[in-house]
Amino acid sequence: MAGVTDHSIETRDPDPAACAGSSAPDAVDAEQAPRRGRPRSVASHQAVLTTVARLLDVEQVGYDSLTIERIAAEAGVGKQTIYRWWSSKAAVVLEALLAGHMRMEFAPLPDTGDLRTDLHQWMDDTLELVFTEEAVGMARSIMQALVTPGAADEELLATTRFWEDTPLVERIAAERAAGRLREETVPEAMSAALTDPLLLRIVSTGRPGDSWAHSLVDTVLDSMLR
Amino acid sequence: MAGVTDHSIETRDPDPAACAGSSAPDAVDAEQAPRRGRPRSVASHQAVLTTVARLLDVEQVGYDSLTIERIAAEAGVGKQTIYRWWSSKAAVVLEALLAGHMRMEFAPLPDTGDLRTDLHQWMDDTLELVFTEEAVGMARSIMQALVTPGAADEELLATTRFWEDTPLVERIAAERAAGRLREETVPEAMSAALTDPLLLRIVSTGRPGDSWAHSLVDTVLDSMLR
Amino acid sequence: MAGVTDHSIETRDPDPAACAGSSAPDAVDAEQAPRRGRPRSVASHQAVLTTVARLLDVEQVGYDSLTIERIAAEAGVGKQTIYRWWSSKAAVVLEALLAGHMRMEFAPLPDTGDLRTDLHQWMDDTLELVFTEEAVGMARSIMQALVTPGAADEELLATTRFWEDTPLVERIAAERAAGRLREETVPEAMSAALTDPLLLRIVSTGRPGDSWAHSLVDTVLDSMLR
Amino acid sequence: MAGVTDHSIETRDPDPAACAGSSAPDAVDAEQAPRRGRPRSVASHQAVLTTVARLLDVEQVGYDSLTIERIAAEAGVGKQTIYRWWSSKAAVVLEALLAGHMRMEFAPLPDTGDLRTDLHQWMDDTLELVFTEEAVGMARSIMQALVTPGAADEELLATTRFWEDTPLVERIAAERAAGRLREETVPEAMSAALTDPLLLRIVSTGRPGDSWAHSLVDTVLDSMLR
DNA sequence: AAATAATCGAGACGGTACGTCACGTCTTTGG
DNA sequence: CCAAAGACGTGACGTACCGTCTCGATTATTT
Numbered sequence: 006m007a008g009v010t011d012h013s014i015e016t017r018d019p020d021p022a023a024c025a026g027s028s029a030p031d032a033v034d035a036e037q038a039p040r041r042g043r044p045r046s047v048a049s050h051q052a053v054l055t056t057v058a059r060l061l062d063v064e065q066v067g068y069d070s071l072t073i074e075r076i077a078a079e080a081g082v083g084k085q086t087i088y089r090w091w092s093s094k095a096a097v098v099l100e101a102l103l104a105g106h107m108r109m110e111f112a113p114l115p116d117t118g119d120l121r122t123d124l125h126q127w128m129d130d131t132l133e134l135v136f137t138e139e140a141v142g143m144a145r146s147i148m149q150a151l152v153t154p155g156a157a158d159e160e161l162l163a164t165t166r167f168w169e170d171t172p173l174v175e176r177i178a179a180e181r182a183a184g185r186l187r188e189e190t191v192p193e194a195m196s197a198a199l200t201d202p203l204l205l206r207i208v209s210t211g212r213p214g215d216s217w218a219h220s221l222v223d224t225v226l227d228s229m230l231r
Numbered sequence: 232m233a234g235v236t237d238h239s240i241e242t243r244d245p246d247p248a249a250c251a252g253s254s255a256p257d258a259v260d261a262e263q264a265p266r267r268g269r270p271r272s273v274a275s276h277q278a279v280l281t282t283v284a285r286l287l288d289v290e291q292v293g294y295d296s297l298t299i300e301r302i303a304a305e306a307g308v309g310k311q312t313i314y315r316w317w318s319s320k321a322a323v324v325l326e327a328l329l330a331g332h333m334r335m336e337f338a339p340l341p342d343t344g345d346l347r348t349d350l351h352q353w354m355d356d357t358l359e360l361v362f363t364e365e366a367v368g369m370a371r372s373i374m375q376a377l378v379t380p381g382a383a384d385e386e387l388l389a390t391t392r393f394w395e396d397t398p399l400v401e402r403i404a405a406e407r408a409a410g411r412l413r414e415e416t417v418p419e420a421m422s423a424a425l426t427d428p429l430l431l432r433i434v435s436t437g438r439p440g441d442s443w444a445h446s447l448v449d450t451v452l453d454s455m456l457r
Numbered sequence: 458m459a460g461v462t463d464h465s466i467e468t469r470d471p472d473p474a475a476c477a478g479s480s481a482p483d484a485v486d487a488e489q490a491p492r493r494g495r496p497r498s499v500a501s502h503q504a505v506l507t508t509v510a511r512l513l514d515v516e517q518v519g520y521d522s523l524t525i526e527r528i529a530a531e532a533g534v535g536k537q538t539i540y541r542w543w544s545s546k547a548a549v550v551l552e553a554l555l556a557g558h559m560r561m562e563f564a565p566l567p568d569t570g571d572l573r574t575d576l577h578q579w580m581d582d583t584l585e586l587v588f589t590e591e592a593v594g595m596a597r598s599i600m601q602a603l604v605t606p607g608a609a610d611e612e613l614l615a616t617t618r619f620w621e622d623t624p625l626v627e628r629i630a631a632e633r634a635a636g637r638l639r640e641e642t643v644p645e646a647m648s649a650a651l652t653d654p655l656l657l658r659i660v661s662t663g664r665p666g667d668s669w670a671h672s673l674v675d676t677v678l679d680s681m682l683r
Numbered sequence: 684m685a686g687v688t689d690h691s692i693e694t695r696d697p698d699p700a701a702c703a704g705s706s707a708p709d710a711v712d713a714e715q716a717p718r719r720g721r722p723r724s725v726a727s728h729q730a731v732l733t734t735v736a737r738l739l740d741v742e743q744v745g746y747d748s749l750t751i752e753r754i755a756a757e758a759g760v761g762k763q764t765i766y767r768w769w770s771s772k773a774a775v776v777l778e779a780l781l782a783g784h785m786r787m788e789f790a791p792l793p794d795t796g797d798l799r800t801d802l803h804q805w806m807d808d809t810l811e812l813v814f815t816e817e818a819v820g821m822a823r824s825i826m827q828a829l830v831t832p833g834a835a836d837e838e839l840l841a842t843t844r845f846w847e848d849t850p851l852v853e854r855i856a857a858e859r860a861a862g863r864l865r866e867e868t869v870p871e872a873m874s875a876a877l878t879d880p881l882l883l884r885i886v887s888t889g890r891p892g893d894s895w896a897h898s899l900v901d902t903v904l905d906s907m908l909r
Numbered sequence: 910a911a912a913t914a915a916t917c918g919a920g921a922c923g924g925t926a927c928g929t930c931a932c933g934t935c936t937t938t939g940g
Numbered sequence: 941c942c943a944a945a946g947a948c949g950t951g952a953c954g955t956a957c958c959g960t961c962t963c964g965a966t967t968a969t970t971t
Binding site for chain 5: 275
């Protein structure tokens, strides 16, 4: 369900002043007014994000045990540098997630050509993959960051399609484009109906029964098919 | 979405020794051997739960600002008394929720006889009701408690059908029993497909678009109808 | 000039609520209202004072390097415990000084019966004793604490005769009582005229010349007027 | 007791490389090899000193609140510029004092021709002048700088007669030269016996009683011996 | 009735992390 | 090549809570 990726998403702006939680007032006009003084260290910025990802994923540090001091120490970075760029621990975790240093993902979606077969297989795979101690811990950490008030700034939430840019949404959209799904289908809603009930059970009540899970797949499928 | 109820659920065991998170070693033989010494104060127990509910709901105290010390002070209770009954802040919040001192609910489900009409109306009502600052804060607090590892003990999770005992599930089950839904329908899964995507947006990314929301209703409905 | 004494002055009130820097509002009526809760730990109180004395005197830690965190760590005490009893580092150092855990003293005053001989001998001894690196460091630490605004609370300064209860003052008072000094002599002023110029040179400009020093003794003993 | 003077003492070397605390390695060959590049800004040097004087005296900033960063900001100077010229905050304060930007002085010494009358008057005036909140704060700041180890470099201490070049010493020396004091009188010691006990009470225990103060004057003037 | 025992509110204890501040250094742009 | 600006790693600050541990007081059961 989660993993550390060393290559962050390339489309993200490497300009430090534009990152999440940045409180730089001149973030907008960073181009024409190339700030005085020593420039912000991109290396430190990256070190924090990769450290957070490593601690949460590899070291299996719980979200509450993931302290700012520990992040700073393990990243070889000053505490103040973290506070200069991010507003809270949750903001750091979210940016690490959104920048692609961590992934929160379900099983890969097979492609046999038949969506029903693929989704049932995906559900079985996901149930196995995702209810392990590591994956649950990781998912809980991400969820704790997401739930924290003020973690993600307005702009970031507006511009990022976190729940929407997933393989599942893309596949559903493709099926719809190919004319195999109803015109009224909204891929993002369909996807959410599948993944979100799963996600909530991961982070709270635990693994659901198989009949529950496959009923969920059928619910979504039978409406989408022409 | 949330509210303080003064009358707690009567079916819960008032015996202190059986409370969630209780670490009393003599919980088993509490009946036949009514321990010596001063008995635990049920009044203090209740005071803690109602105080937590009041702070979270009425006073709109954030989950992170809801400290054990503050609960103890406002409930007029010693800190040790809280630790004697619960293992963590999350456990207190969860028991306050499960004992009915707080509710986490969507809009009421109307009953015109037509499920599609009712669900679309319910969705509209819920979107209005639930994306207020108060409701979002409350939902986030509950979610933070739910997500906390070790908050809910095994026994509690097994015996409580938190997500399942809702008006929506009951209505769907009734419709199915009345023969207006497919036999294969699993009401809990259907309900989850509706509520969980909503819940996640409440606590994280914010209010979704109307087309997304009503597409969610149609997704679930079209599969359930015969 | 300075030394660690393990036996603190016995006349000091062992009641924690009455110590320097105490912010307990009920310090006055401590008798009739015997504070609720766990009583303050006299052991921790003592540990802090002896640790400060040890660090400054034995370990030769400079005043600026003597951090609250280090005191707490070496005394095996929580930082908050220090802040609960004292208002600042300077207040701790001052109480350690006034409680007798550290002494700030010059050479012992010999007693041959002849005051002039004794004072000149004392001056020679003191010059040797006091301008060592250790003694200077210690004196500077004490002076830095004394000079810090708000270090000593009003009450403590009023009740403690820090500069006045010294062997030198006592000797001068005795000589005056024996009729060997003028009636108008104020022993405290006479002592200050001898010790304070020395003290200032210890902590700032360094060892004065011998002629200066002995001229100081003669100034006090003889009339400067022809 | 203290005041800001805009015109610094002219006799001090305006050459930056010769300033107190300067760690410039090229201080020696500054004359013959007038280094390449932009010359060091004497304006910045002066701005630092006058800013320190203003903050301590006019703004009544405490010594501990007088940070290098604040000095730099208020002087419109880079932090590095301060570190290039001085080794520490104490060194800056001391140079501001010695360069005449701040003064630490007692009441002016009247001259009626009679030393005893003048000194008693001076003592009365000083007691009034010096135990105000502003004067005490200022004196404490200066004392904290003086007491700081390493603040004044060896050379500065050797060449500056800080305690000795005062009106009081000059007056005593004049009286001695006029034959109205004993030959053995050391003016610096006599002055110290008067001023240093006062100074210590200013910065630590507070205003002494009048009898103490005037006894001090008499001690120095008359013999204590019968 | 007296003794025993467990819990009560209260609050200090040793800790840990917080978020801020200042340190002294380093690295940029600009005169 | 110096100046300002300001970010850097470092580390102490004073505060807030944590979960634990005494206190005296209270309330029950057991002698």
